[in-house]
Amino acid sequence: MKIAIASGKGGTGKTFVATNLFYVAVKNGRNVTLADCDAEEPNVEGFLQGKPIRKKTVSQNLAVIDPEKCVYCGKCRDWCIYNAIICLEEQQKIYLLEDLCHDCGACLVACKFDAISETERRLGTVTTSVIEEDSVLTEARADVGIYSSVPVIKAALTASGTPSLLLMDAPPGISCPFITTVAPADFVVLVTEPTPFGLNDLKLSVETLEQLGKPYGVVVNRDGLGDHKVYDWLEEKNIPLLMKIPFDREIARIYSQSLLVAAEDDSYAKQFLLLLQKIEALCKN
Amino acid sequence: MQKLKEIAVISGKGGTGKTSLVAAFATMANHPVVADCDVDAANLYLILHPENYKEGKFVSGHKAIIDYNACTHCGLCMAHCRFDAIERKVQEGFPKGKITIDDINCDGCWLCSRICPEKAITMVPEDDSRWYIGNYRNGKMVHARLSPGEENSGKLVSKVRELAKETAEAEKIDLILIDGPPGTGCSAIASLTGADKVLAVTEPTGSGLHDLKRIMELAGKFQIERCVVINKYDLNRRMTEEIKQWCSKENISVIGTIPFEPDMVHSMVHCKSITEWTPDSPISAVVKEIFERLII
Ligand code: SF4
Ligand code: SF4
Numbered sequence: 001m002k003i004a005i006a007s008g009k010g011g012t013g014k015t016f017v018a019t020n021l022f023y024v025a026v027k028n029g030r031n032v033t034l035a036d037c038d039a040e041e042p043n044v045e046g047f048l049q050g051k052p053i054r055k056k057t058v059s060q061n062l063a064v065i066d067p068e069k070c071v072y073c074g075k076c077r078d079w080c081i082y083n084a085i086i087c088l089e090e091q092q093k094i095y096l097l098e099d100l101c102h103d104c105g106a107c108l109v110a111c112k113f114d115a116i117s118e119t120e121r122r123l124g125t126v127t128t129s130v131i132e133e134d135s136v137l138t139e140a141r142a143d144v145g146i147y148s149s150v151p152v153i154k155a156a157l158t159a160s161g162t163p164s165l166l167l168m169d170a171p172p173g174i175s176c177p178f179i180t181t182v183a184p185a186d187f188v189v190l191v192t193e194p195t196p197f198g199l200n201d202l203k204l205s206v207e208t209l210e211q212l213g214k215p216y217g218v219v220v221n222r223d224g225l226g227d228h229k230v231y232d233w234l235e236e237k238n239i240p241l242l243m244k245i246p247f248d249r250e251i252a253r254i255y256s257q258s259l260l261v262a263a264e265d266d267s268y269a270k271q272f273l274l275l276l277q278k279i280e281a282l283c284k285n
Numbered sequence: 286m287q288k289l290k291e292i293a294v295i296s297g298k299g300g301t302g303k304t305s306l307v308a309a310f311a312t313m314a315n316h317p318v319v320a321d322c323d324v325d326a327a328n329l330y331l332i333l334h335p336e337n338y339k340e341g342k343f344v345s346g347h348k349a350i351i352d353y354n355a356c357t358h359c360g361l362c363m364a365h366c367r368f369d370a371i372e373r374k375v376q377e378g379f380p381k382g383k384i385t386i387d388d389i390n391c392d393g394c395w396l397c398s399r400i401c402p403e404k405a406i407t408m409v410p411e412d413d414s415r416w417y418i419g420n421y422r423n424g425k426m427v428h429a430r431l432s433p434g435e436e437n438s439g440k441l442v443s444k445v446r447e448l449a450k451e452t453a454e455a456e457k458i459d460l461i462l463i464d465g466p467p468g469t470g471c472s473a474i475a476s477l478t479g480a481d482k483v484l485a486v487t488e489p490t491g492s493g494l495h496d497l498k499r500i501m502e503l504a505g506k507f508q509i510e511r512c513v514v515i516n517k518y519d520l521n522r523r524m525t526e527e528i529k530q531w532c533s534k535e536n537i538s539v540i541g542t543i544p545f546e547p548d549m550v551h552s553m554v555h556c557k558s559i560t561e562w563t564p565d566s567p568i569s570a571v572v573k574e575i576f577e578r579l580i581i
C-alpha cells in the first residue's frame with residue numbers, strides 16, 4: 001500500500017505526521033519504506049537517523065553544441081520551447097543556457113548538421129538509508145536552483161521499490177512535484193491547520209486530488225490554535241477527518257529537538273497507530 | 286521619488302510565519318505594491334482582501350493531444366518522447382495497440398507534434414492560471430493563482446513581479462514587497478532575481494536551520510543583501526543561538542527575533558495583520574522594529 005502525506009504548504013506538520021506514522025508502523029513489525037519526496041527541502045533525515053547504504057546521483061542529459069559543425073541556421077532554437085538556446089545568425093554565435101534545458105531532445109532531432117550531442121548534468125541525489133532492519137528511508141534531494149525536482153522525485157520513487165507499506169512525504173503545493181508524488185499513491189493524507197491559510201491551502205489540495213480521482217482524508221494539526229471553519233468545511237464536504245493533533249507546546253518542543261513524539265509519549269504512539277489503521281480501512285473500501 | 290526598492294521575504298519552507306510578517310509590513314508601509322509570489326499557496330489576499338481591477342490569463346505551458354482520425358499508431362512519437370508520457374496500450378480494435386498520451390507526464394516539449402508524420406498531434410495551451418491586480422486598504426497588490434498540476438510557477442512568479450514593477454512605476458510607488466514561495470526551485474529563484482534585499486524568515490528547529498542554509502546559499506549566488514528574522518525563537522533558545530552564530534559567521538544580519546505568540550494566529554483568523562489586530566502590544570512593537578530595519 002502506498003500512502004502520500006501532503007499539505008498545501010510546508011510547515012503544517014506533514015513531516016511530523018509522516019515520521020511518526022513510519023515509527024509506529026516499524027514498531028508494529030511492518031516492512032515499511034519512507035520516501036522523502038520533498039526534494040527541495042528534505043527534512044525527514046533529521047528525525048530518522050539511519051545508516052546510508054546507497055547514494056545515487058540523478059542526472060539529466062544536457063545538450064552541447066559543436067561550433068565547428070554548427071551553421072547557425074537557428075532551427076534548434078526554434079524547436080526549443082524552453083528558450084534554452086540563443087542563436088545569433090548574423091554574429092554566428094550560439095549559446096546554450098544550461099539551467100533552462102529540460103532534456104527534451106528536440107534540438108537533437110531538429111539539427112540536420114549533426115552539431116548537437118549530449119553530456120550529463122547533475123540534478124540531485126537519492127540516498128537510501130536503513131533505519132531498522134526491514135525499514136528504509138529514501139531521500140530525494142534536489143540540487144539548489146534546478147528547473148524542476150520531478151526527475152529526482154521519480155528516481156527516489158523508483159529506488160523505493162515495492163515494500164508492503166510505502167509512505168511518501170510529498171512536496172508542498174499543487175504543481176508538478178506534488179502531482180508526481182501523489183500519482184502512485186493509493187491514499188493521500190492531507191495535513192492542515194485550523195486557520196484561514198490552512199483552509200485555503202486545503203481547498204486547493206482537495207480540488208487537485210479530486211481532479212486526479214485520489215482517495216484522501218485530512219489530519220488537522222495544532223487543533224485549538226485557530227478557528228472552527230476547517231472542521232465545518234470538512235463536514236459540509238463529507239471529507240473524513242482522520243486525526244486531530246492538539247496544539248501543545250510540548251509537541252513543538254519535542255519536534256524542535258528533532259525527536260519523534262510517538263517515541264516519547266505512548267498515548268501519541270497509540271493515536272498514530274490508530275491513524276494508520278483508519279487509513280488502511282479506508283483503502284480497503 | 287526615491288529609487289524603486291524591491292524586498293523579497295522568503296523562507297526555506299512554509300509555515301514559518303512569513304506571510305503573516307509580510308501582511309504586517311504591507312499594512313505598515315507607506316503605500317507599497319505587494320507582490321504575492323507564493324503562487325502555489327497564495328494566502329496573503331486573505332488578509333489584504335484586494336479589490337481586483339485587472340485580471341489576466343497565464344499560459345503555463347501546453348499539453349499534447351492526439352487526433353485519432355489521423356493517427357496511424359506508428360509509435361514514432363513514443364520513441365521520441367523523453368518524459369515517458371506516450372504509451373502503447375492494448376485495446377480492442379487496435380491491432381498494433383493504441384498510442385496514448387498521459388497528461389501528468391507530458392512536459393509540453395512539442396517534439397512529438399513536430400515529428401508526427403501524420404501531423405496528428407496538436408499542442409493545446411493550458412491557460413487556467415490567472416493573475417490579478419487590485420487595491421487593498423494600504424496600497425496595491427498583485428497576486429496569482431496557479432492552476433492545479435501546472436508547471437512553470439517560476440514563469441508565473443516572473444509575471445507577477447513584472448506586473449508589480451509596472452504598477453509601481455505607473456503609480457510612482459517606491460517599494461515592492463515580495464511574498465516569496467518556499468523552497469529553492471525555479472519559483473524561489475524567480476522571486477529573488479533582481480531584488481534589492483532578501484529577508485529570510487526561519488524557525489529555531491534543526492530543519493529550519495537546514496532550510497535556511499539552502500535558501501541563503503541561493504540568495505548568495507545572486508549577491509543580494511541578506512537578512513534573517515527568527516520567528517518563535519523562544520521555542521528552542523539553543524537552536525536560536527545556533528542560527529545566530531551561523532548567520533554571524535556568514536555575515537548575514539539577524540534583524541529581529543519574534544517570540545511565540547498566539548495573537549499571530551488570532552490576527553490571521555480575523556483576517557487582520559498583527560499590527561492592525563493588537564497595535565500596541567509588545568509583539569507589534571517587535572514587528573515594527575523589524576520593518577524599520579528592513580527598509581533602511
Ligand atoms: S534538449 Fe530540449 S530543452 Fe534542452 S536545449 Fe535541446 S531543445 Fe532545449
Ligand atoms: S540546428 Fe544545428 S546547425 Fe542549426 S543552429 Fe542549431 S546546432 Fe547549429
Ligand code: SF4
Nearest residue numbers: 356357359360362401
Ligand atoms: S507519430 Fe503520429 S501517427 Fe505515429 S503514433 Fe504518434 S501520433 Fe500517431
Ligand code: SF4
Nearest residue numbers: 366391392394395397
Ligand atoms: S509534448 Fe513532449 S512530453 Fe509531451 S507527449 Fe509530446 S514528446 Fe512527450
